[in-house]
Amino acid sequence: MKDKSIITISTINGTRGFHLAPWHFKTFKIVSALIVFFFLALTINLFELSDKMDQVTLSENQLISQANKLQHQLISQENTLQGTITDLSDEKLELKQDINQRDSMLDKFYTRLNNLENYLEGDSSLNDTKQNLGASESIDSRLNAATINSALRINFLRNVPNGSPVKKARLSSQFGYRTHPVTKKRKKHRGLDFAVNTGTPIYATADGVVEMARKSNLGSGNFLRIQHSHGFSSSFSHMKSFKAHSGQFVEKGQLIGYSGNTGMSSGPHLHYEIRFVGRALDPLNFVRWNNDNFDTIYEKEKGIKWDYLVQKQEQQINIQLQLLSQLDAALLVQSN
Numbered sequence: 001m002k003d004k005s006i007i008t009i010s011t012i013n014g015t016r017g018f019h020l021a022p023w024h025f026k027t028f029k030i031v032s033a034l035i036v037f038f039f040l041a042l043t044i045n046l047f048e049l050s051d052k053m054d055q056v057t058l059s060e061n062q063l064i065s066q067a068n069k070l071q072h073q074l075i076s077q078e079n080t081l082q083g084t085i086t087d088l089s090d091e092k093l094e095l096k097q098d099i100n101q102r103d104s105m106l107d108k109f110y111t112r113l114n115n116l117e118n119y120l121e122g123d124s125s126l127n128d129t130k131q132n133l134g135a136s137e138s139i140d141s142r143l144n145a146a147t148i149n150s151a152l153r154i155n156f157l158r159n160v161p162n163g164s165p166v167k168k169a170r171l172s173s174q175f176g177y178r179t180h181p182v183t184k185k186r187k188k189h190r191g192l193d194f195a196v197n198t199g200t201p202i203y204a205t206a207d208g209v210v211e212m213a214r215k216s217n218l219g220s221g222n223f224l225r226i227q228h229s230h231g232f233s234s235s236f237s238h239m240k241s242f243k244a245h246s247g248q249f250v251e252k253g254q255l256i257g258y259s260g261n262t263g264m265s266s267g268p269h270l271h272y273e274i275r276f277v278g279r280a281l282d283p284l285n286f287v288r289w290n291n292d293n294f295d296t297i298y299e300k301e302k303g304i305k306w307d308y309l310v311q312k313q314e315q316q317i318n319i320q321l322q323l324l325s326q327l328d329a330a331l332l333v334q335s336n
């Protein structure tokens with residue numbers, strides 16, 4: 001009996017007893033202890049878990065707030081970038097317009113240069129500068145060649161007699177040997193006769209200075225001579241009256257007097273001479289000389305050392321070009 005315990009359970013249906021051995025108690029204690037331990041461990045774990053959950057929630061909130069911040073930053077950056085893109089687009093548009101303008105200016109420039117070159121074409125005998133430039137000639141060389149060529153022409157057609165001294169006139173006598181209409185002797189006619197009525201206006205055929213305006217009833221009659229650059233002179237005989245006096249500077253195209261019939265003359269006309277350092281040249285070559293046939297004079301008047309004249313002129317123009325480009329460079333440095 002000592003080793004056994006009895007548990008009695010009473011109900012309305014009576015009382016029942018259960019015999020319990022000591023191992024039953026041991027088992028019961030162990031099971032109870034295990035259950036208590038299990039619940040304790042569970043509670044501790046639950047606390048830790050809840051703690052961790054709190055931490056997780058905290059860091060999750062932090063992350064969300066950081067993400068929000070980042071999003072705001074990105075949105076603001078995006079706005080800034082969009083602003084920049086708009087600015088750049090505007091700038092690009094302006095630049096495009098600028099480029100278009102410059103392109104059109106460059107087109108115009110090339111067209112003008114080509115026109116100028118075409119205008120100057122046919123100057124093969126003298127325009128060495130242009131000839132020596134190969135296919136790879138730079139725009140600078142082309143410009144320089146065109147500038148030199150046009151400057152040379154302007155200079156020559158300004159300073160060397162060219163064109164007619166009277167408007168729309170028939171020629172009555174050419175330069176060269178002929179029988180003189182008054183003396184009837186065969187003699188060299190050193191000028192060109194224009195059949196013009198008395199009082200026809202006479203114009204200077206180049207810039208120069210009036211060397212003499214001399215009245216006379218003999219020989220050449222009222223006679224006017226102009227000295228020009230490069231050794232040329234032009235003279236007008238049998239004039240009615242003068243519109244320029246000795247020592248006066250005159251310009252090409254300026255009225256210098258009126259034609260007449262003074263001196264040894266068989267009828268109203270203008271006797272026109274052109275001389276190079278005193279030697280009479282055929283005035284017709286110079287009367288017919290203009291920009292369109294500029295080079296022909298070099299062939300027709302071989303007695304003049306045109307090469308030297310042209311070379312000197314080109315040197316002078318080159319110096320002027322260099323001075324101008326130096327001035328341009330100096331102005332560019334100043335403006336920067």
Ligand SMILES: [Zn+2]
Nearest residue numbers: 191192193271
């Ligand atoms: Zn004559």
